[in-house]
Amino acid sequence: MFESAELGHRLSKADYDEIEPQLRTDLLNAQFELLENKGFATVILINGIDGAGRGETVNLLNEWMDPRHIEVHAFDKPTDEERERPFLWRFWRALPAKGKIGILFGNWYSDPIGDRAFGRIKKAHLDQRLSDLNRFEAMLAAEGVLLIKFWFHLSRQGQKKRLKALEANPDTRWRVREADWLFYEEYDRYRAVAEHVLRRTSTGIAPWVIVDGTDPQYRAAQVGNTLLEGLRRKIEQVNKGYRARLTAAPLARAVDERNLLNALVLNQPMEKKDYESQLEKLQGRLAMAMRSEAFAKRSLVLVFEGMDAAGKGGAIRRVTQALDTRQYQVSPIAAPSDEERAQPYLWRFWRRLPRRGKVTIFDRSWYGRVLVERVEGFCSEADWMRAYTEINDFEDQLVSAGAIVLKFWLSVSDEEQLRRFKAREEAAFKRYKITPDDWRNREKWPLYEPAVCDMIDRTSTENAVWTLVEADNKYYARVKILRVLVDKLELALNK
Amino acid sequence: MFESAELGHRLSKADYDEIEPQLRTDLLNAQFELLENKGFATVILINGIDGAGRGETVNLLNEWMDPRHIEVHAFDKPTDEERERPFLWRFWRALPAKGKIGILFGNWYSDPIGDRAFGRIKKAHLDQRLSDLNRFEAMLAAEGVLLIKFWFHLSRQGQKKRLKALEANPDTRWRVREADWLFYEEYDRYRAVAEHVLRRTSTGIAPWVIVDGTDPQYRAAQVGNTLLEGLRRKIEQVNKGYRARLTAAPLARAVDERNLLNALVLNQPMEKKDYESQLEKLQGRLAMAMRSEAFAKRSLVLVFEGMDAAGKGGAIRRVTQALDTRQYQVSPIAAPSDEERAQPYLWRFWRRLPRRGKVTIFDRSWYGRVLVERVEGFCSEADWMRAYTEINDFEDQLVSAGAIVLKFWLSVSDEEQLRRFKAREEAAFKRYKITPDDWRNREKWPLYEPAVCDMIDRTSTENAVWTLVEADNKYYARVKILRVLVDKLELALNK
Incomplete structure (x- = not known):
């Protein structure tokens, strides 16, 4: 908060x-x-x-x-x-x-x-x-x-x-x-x-x-x-003669230009050699933790959110490299299916929750409600305003049931995002990764920024904290994510 | 319930x-x-x-x-x-x-x-x-x-x-x-x-x-x-294209003709001589209880609701006869004042709550919300539907703070009410007690009846139970009220 x-x-x-x-x-x-x-x-x-x-x-x-x-x-x-x-x-x-x-x-x-x-x-x-x-x-x-x-x-x-x-x-x-x-x-x-x-x-x-x-x-x-x-x-x-009921009071607005995202120094140094040695060590620790007896009684829920081309997919692969395929599931979240649309919005995430000893990695997640749905007006203000509490309740229930919940927000700078978009367009094998939507979303960043800050302020809790990841340097970002993940996991399992 | x-x-x-x-x-x-x-x-x-x-x-x-x-x-x-x-x-x-x-x-x-x-x-x-x-x-x-x-x-x-x-x-x-x-x-x-x-x-x-x-x-x-x-x-x-939100599900409707009110036998026997001797004894016990050390740490909130001419005033007087004038306040509740209208509806009752060692008797009460306001459409269905919970919360807070809360509903039969209305019109000194509104309300009784039943079902709680009083015979009604009051009071004070 x-x-x-x-x-x-x-x-x-x-x-x-x-x-x-x-x-x-x-x-x-x-x-x-x-x-x-x-x-x-x-x-x-x-x-x-x-x-x-x-x-x-x-x-x-x-x-x-x-x-x-x-x-x-x-x-x-x-x-x-x-x-x-x-x-x-x-x-x-x-x-x-x-x-x-x-x-x-x-x-x-x-x-x-x-x-x-x-x-x-x-x-x-x-x-x-x-x-x-x-x-x-x-x-x-x-x-x-x-x-x-x-x-x-x-x-x-x-x-x-x-x-x-x-x-x-x-x-x-x-x-x-x-x-x-x-x-x-x-x-x-x-x-x-x-x-x-x-x-x-x-x-x-x-x-x-x-x-x-x-x-x-x-x-x-x-x-x-x-x-x-x-x-x-x-x-x-x-x-206007509406019955003056249930109006949400406004959320806080920053008065200066400073916010959680632009306060980050996005280009953090890390050399490839360093990255490789640290990656190996961290993946080793992760693999150990996941095979431990303590983890057999817990489960792990990872949430990756971030700007387009911020490197979520690459970071997720560095995590899954350390896991047994039978142990995890990666859930990429796009627009809901018909079946999902016929249910309360959290339903699609409930159905993907891991059992004990298992991991679900959400590549985008329930936070869509307070990000894309808010920004694009897919739901009303009242809907996304109540979503903060509903999401906190949801994550509380996960944690009470023994899940370890970790959430990562990946940020890249404007220039770095542009560079990556262009690189994707040029490389034939990466072209599927860039769509007109990505360019459109890039234009809308000024609307996303306050939504992201509100999300972090309102859903970073003692049970499920957000980690902000400076992601201009992919090496740095991946190592930071793995380090936070391994540290928090070991801490939770040793409790 | x-x-x-x-x-x-x-x-x-x-x-x-x-x-x-x-x-x-x-x-x-x-x-x-x-x-x-x-x-x-x-x-x-x-x-x-x-x-x-x-x-x-x-x-x-x-x-x-x-x-x-x-x-x-x-x-x-x-x-x-x-x-x-x-x-x-x-x-x-x-x-x-x-x-x-x-x-x-x-x-x-x-x-x-x-x-x-x-x-x-x-x-x-x-x-x-x-x-x-x-x-x-x-x-x-x-x-x-x-x-x-x-x-x-x-x-x-x-x-x-x-x-x-x-x-x-x-x-x-x-x-x-x-x-x-x-x-x-x-x-x-x-x-x-x-x-x-x-x-x-x-x-x-x-x-x-x-x-x-x-x-x-x-x-x-x-x-x-x-x-x-x-x-x-x-x-x-x-x-109709309303957003399908926050619709209250319906309350239960009785399917047969039987309900809490018409199940009562309203004309209960009691002779004047009996009444007088019992009244005296009960008033004596009430006076004792109110002067006890135990009551100095508690307070008493009495609610009287009932049909017009059911004898609320008379019953209240039989209670207050046993009390020290410095100890109690009778609050007749009519239409709210301007000042009260500018506040949440429970405000007018909060301001009348007794301190320790004191009594407030409400002649009509916060139940107006789910009775007259519901029946006359002075508030929306959503308003009176939420009122049951709000009233239960309110009474819970009273009881947690040491108050003893007792609620009486007085019922008279159609014929007896008519007889009393006419008697009031005839006796000059009672004429102020009968108004065109009373006649109008009498017509509306079929609408009041389910409202009263819902009220009792939804607000008769372990903390603050309703007592239904058969009131065709005033002697019987007054004695019943005093007996319930004294019994519950003694029980609460001896705990």
Whole structure:
């Protein structure tokens, strides 16, 4: 969930000053339109890591918009009035009326995350509470509430730096309490629990928006943009007379140019000689692991996704070279068959799942739903929005049943892709590998890029992590894939 | 959940023979229309109590319709193929394609119910699994599947009778295994777990349909009608070009004339002298309970619903006579205020919840959503269908926070209501109690009756049970209410 937010996004003062006046005006206009048509209430949840700028952002929203129609509620320890009623009572009391905006700072997520991070409740109990919260939020959405959930994030380093900076400045020193440092010690636990909670509660109707909290300008612009988009979409729907129901809040949009894909250095060095010796060693380890007794009780699901000509096929062959033919199946996924089209979209993947001791390698996969189907409009926004949760559920079930699930995204640069396309056209025996569709998809890359970033942010989980592979150099890419595969496999089998 | 199904519904052979030919023809036509337009797949879940006629019903459906397009899957112990994959794999394999009907006999509910009833898993674990199943079914519905979930029910007596009857007949003796009798011993535990599971998984998009399994004719007609209605509604939607999404399957309809309300004997005897002495005793016990130390840690929520002039006000006064004025609040619920209308519909009730040691008495309540709002069309079908779950969640939260929740439905007969209306019009000091609306509602009673029955079936839970009160005799009604209240209160406080 936190991949994009840990990239180190920035927005220069100059860039910020350029966009800020328009953003403020637009937000204020949206707020007044909302006030006038009173079509829905807006609830903004503010959660995240200490020091990631939650308070500053709330102040900023009040500055930007008309604060008379924004209700800010900060929840700390419950009062005795609150303790004597159900957990959600204090939040019901704070719900904004239609036309208003409510900002809930410290809300129904604070206790579950804290209780689990500090070991006060078990995993099953946490999941029970999260499922209660999902039902609660589904009800709010069905009642027409626009729910926008912000998570302000900092990496471990980022939080340390931020706390030190606050301490170093005499004007802000007071803001760092001893508790903040104690909390910092628990960063990793807290981050892991938060990731689980965010994933479980990031639904099609109310997805989490993760905000990189490092840079104040970036943070402010991202929150402002997201809120504006959410308000505008919902206002438009209400004005059009659609019943204002089940509107997905928008996903986070990066404000700067930086994203998970362009942050990669695609051309990584590796010589052929090096490649050959490493390949041999890694394939040897892979073969050993696959023949181990431990693997007889597990199964392996590999997913390869990537740009056209990024080298998926070549990488898959380097994996299968180490396997017994009876042990694996490669499933190339193209357009669904008639039979598959007559079923829910995950059906075609369920039918290909491996038994114990076996491997299925998916050359493209269920991620088509949030990539090609999203980009080409083969399914509605509501469909691909709900798919993130459905895919996470699917992979959770695989992992619970003993499967090891590894996912690789292969990226090549624009120039390298062009070079490979041309080479394919020239070599007669490779010509079948290049079609007009490939050229068309190449044109559409600007649409695929955000879809890929959303996919990684929303489906890279503790159970099934994405590995991004820099693939301009095929040798490097294949070795990286095999190394990650072998390392993770050995780790899983030795558990 | 099982209230209506334990009433002892019957359909005579003659009545059955009269409706059966038409039902068969209609079902067959619906099946062929489905086959032709291939708009959706139909999944029928068959669950319930042993001996309640599940197998016979499946056979009947195959007889009625074209069995070439019905796939019946019975799931027993998983095969080794199945054991080596995620739990849901075997069910994914069995999903019917669009245009087809799949009957799943023993399905994803069998294990969770059995595992919990026989103590193999804890409550939190059960709830985790149920929330997984809810997400799975939501996905199926979003993918356009029509999901109809039948629970075939027998009361404890009913099951015993049925097993004995099968044993007594030499032709059917073989059908009763020893396991069936062992199972019967566990009836109460099993029923309690089933009730919890059905309630948790009875959603607006896929509600359970509870079938009284006692009488073969009744059972067959009810299943046939429900299936027909479900198919027709969905076919109509698909033909109209609506995206075939999120259609609620129909609720169960009684096939005979018998229902929870008309099964009551409304005119129960009670003399004034008796009433006065019992009232005094019960009010004394109530006052004691309310002043106890145990109650200082709890709260009490009373809900009174009922027909106009059924005597809610009078009954409430007999309760409050025993209470300290500082301890209780009576909340009469009429049309919502502007402020309330600007909020989710449960908001107005949340704001009235009592603290510890206090009582709130709701004279009408949140059940308006599934009564007047449903009948008058103030909300959409989707809204009142989801309300059952939302209300159950709400009451669960109350109970988890220490509240004792008791709900009373007061029924008067048609003649008695008329008599009381007229008496109100005649007595000057009571004239404010009768309005044209009351007369209008009286006309609409045939629409209210099924709404009340659905409400009781779907919201009478282990945490917050409905008490039906025969109210033609006010003395009897008041004493019954006080007795139930005092008994349940003392029980809860002594726990």
